[in-house]
Amino acid sequence: MTNQLPAAFADLEPFCAKWLRPTESQRNQVRISSDMAELRVFYDAVLPRFDAVIRHLNQFPLGDLPPAEQNLLNLSFAFVEATAPVERFNSPIVTKTFPPERFLIHEDLGRSGGW
């Protein structure tokens, strides 16, 4: 299988199958359909690497990341999504919540506003 991340972050490659998702709604879906054990494994793997990830990505122009770096950024967005259950809720979904299936996360960014 070909590598999806920059070589220096090959240790995070095993998480791509589950966590590398291009959109907010997909990343949130992965988060809320995971159990806490899965979330903790991902969180524990990325947290010690997060500083190096950001320093690596900062070397590239944000609007024009090479594909492997874009993947690393998207995986980092999934990490941010996964920090919430681990650091805040001790639960994949928000503890006292509005039903997630009735909360629509749209991907029409830039168009905004429709309902």
Add this chain to the structure above:
Amino acid sequence: MNAPQPPVSYPFSPSHAMKFGTPVPDMGSGPIPAESVTSAAYFEREREQIFKQAWLQVGRVEEIPNAGDYFTRELHVFKSNIVVVRGKDGAVRAFHNMCTHRGMALATEACGNTRGFTCEFHGWGFGLDGSLQAVPAIESFPGIDRSRLGLKALACDTWNGFIFVHWNPQPAQSLADFMGPLARDMDGFPFDQCQHIAHYTARVKANWKLSIDAFQEAYHATYLHRHAIPGAGDLELALPSSVRFYGPHRSVSCWLKTDIQPTPAEAIAYKHGSFGFVKADEGDTRGLNPSGDESWWFDINVFFPNFFCDLGRGWYFTYNFWPVSENDTIWNMNIYQVQAATAGDRLAQEFTRVVLRDTVFEDMSTMEFSQKAFDSGVITEQTIGDTEIAVRHQYWVADEWVNGRRP
């Protein structure tokens, strides 16, 4: 309007007081009857006396940058679908999306680009300015006056790129006059440098005003947000730092405990980037913190009746609350952030998106229960504390408008 009272301040604790940046209207002090969130008859009066009398925000200019760009919006409160379109002259106009022949919708897509609107039913053609340009077999309409059959317009104007419409094509009050000094307080904010980063909607089985209440007081932050915002479990966080009233509109500044600790992951992101949601200690302050509060986090700006534009350092978000009926509301949220320069900035911003979204899940967890309680007739009134004064202001203003006494 009753005589304004002199500004006062509430010394809640030795380190914190709630200030008023404007005179406080005399809004009474008793409990608020629940009838205005449960009564279908009251809602019908709101439709006529509030929503058809106020400027309403429906979009942003970036959505329609070029001539012929348009979007449509379903406005249940008007029992109408509207189309907002940029003309060849660059002006933004709004029309009821209804053919003047026999009422077919003209634009059937959510958005697009067109040279004009041709009705799918019998082919009447309208210009981007709404004028009726073509009627097939016009000779079969003897005496037809095309100038009277242009699209039905709404008034349309913009403020800082936000598009507003008014039911009355010739409203008595301009948008600028309607928005007044609250909009002027916000004018310096770099809206034009911001990027749209999130869009959420939900249909909530609750009255529109009750839905708004969940977002315009900070009293609940202490308890409801103790998970989404660790460190919120401190009463002082729940105190507004200042409150201002501007006719029907209101603004509440929230303060940030200076010792609130970022989570381990946030701390790493904030080393490399700015603009986090709970990171308010640096950056551009234009258009923010109008009362000059010492400890300040963000401003909740509520334009009556249904538009929020909350401003923080490097980010803002908006809510629209669109009533469908007295206990059915479509909630719409958009988040915007100053364009990130680096991946570090972008990842710090990602915490804004995720933390805000999770916080909103908590906010929205309560309102359907409250609606049920009031609909049941068991709970007949709302008991309002002084830190919830924005809630009292909303019911007072709505009631004044409904009864033809617009403050």
